Amino acid sequence: MTEQEVIELIDSSLAEEFELERADMTPEANIYEDLGLDSLDTVDMVIVLEGAFSFKIREEESVRAIRTLGDIHRFVLEKVAQNS
């Protein structure tokens, strides 16, 4: 997958799960303050990403540091690169 394809899969998966407007999904968007997610949503976000990319990230410390959509993009791109 290209970097752009990874980002598109992240954004489309999260948009579908959390009924987000794509226009709001900028890399700078804070997932809590701007996109309206909460702690329950982050549980589901991990499951959605694990399902989309066939990796396991639930136990990763760095998941807890995610604040923006851009953080998610970087985190997933790194995981995808590690696994390829």
Add this chain to the structure above:
Amino acid sequence: MSLESVVVTGVGIVSPLGHSLDLLTDALLAGESGVRNVPELEKVGGLRSRLAATVEGINPKQIPRKIRRSMSNMSIYAYLASQQALEMAAYPTAALSAGRTGVVIGSTLGSTATSESFFADYFTDYSLERMKSGLFFQIMGHSCAANVAQSLGITGRVLAPSAACATSCQAIGYAYEQIAFGRQDAILCGGADEFHPLTAATFDIMHAASTGYNQDPSQSPRPFDAARDGIVCGEGSGVLLLEKKSVAEARGATILAELVGFATTSDTSSIANPDIGAMYECMRLAVADAGISASELDYVNAHATGTQQGDVAEAQAIRQLVGDQVPVSSFKGHLGHTMAASGAIELSASIGMMRCGELAATRNLQQVDEACAGLLHLQQNQTAQPKYILKNNFAMGGINSTVILRSSKHD
């Protein structure tokens, strides 16, 4: 101590025959049927029933995602019905979070559809790694009550009685008692259920589901009729707003009816089969609780689901209570059996009929079964101004329940 008077000031309905009290009342008086042939039921091996009275025309996305994510269909129905009840009552929003408003809404089970979906995935590899956060909130026993309280910001008591087909009749009765006892000023009360093939299967395996009218859905169920062949399962929600009468009057609320009597009893003769004496005793206790005599009743809204044994037992119990002079009808022929919602939906419809002065006949009651005779069965709509009405609901597990309403038109 003196008990508080309790009144109905709001009603909300999500039903196979429309999603408001007015739509439901009009449909019942027009003799409409909400029963449909459901082709998906053919996929279930061994299931003979192909009928259900399903809710149509609801768009769950009208509810914000964060509220909806913990809801299966039954909680969606309960939430929409609760909103309607509050709107009809013009209930002040500030009162919801003041601790004197509660919720008593039950269902037969948590969501079977959600459980099925989870276990279908779980059994593939016995992994919990795909279990989403909303799952538990949809399958817990108090899903409807908790979702309604959470979504509407209600901070008083929350209860979720569960007694299958008697659920919402009990919920209304328990809410009435809490307000009468002075513990709450207002309570959203009732029940909700969502249709699932296993609900129909529950009755089918006991030979209590209708199977002979699969090609002619509107002809079933047939309460009290000689050609009845069982229950048609339905879904929906009915929610009433009960209020302490003095509080409702002080805020200038329109009073729809007064709840004056309630009884619920356990029939230990069988977990599945009804007993005439136990049904009679439940009704007698409710009449006594209302402080009236049975001769003062003006209408009986029967549980009557269209089963062989249940209809006979209830008919004989009602005959023992009121003889053949009080009009009796059942709305199951129109609505199917909406399970935990049936008590609240049918009681609400009875309020609608009290207010418009016309009682709906029992749909599909063409030839009264001799074993169900001796009652004043309504086979045609009847103009009436009932003062007192009695509403029954009886459930598997030997649970009987009866409530008695007094019309506010006679004040």
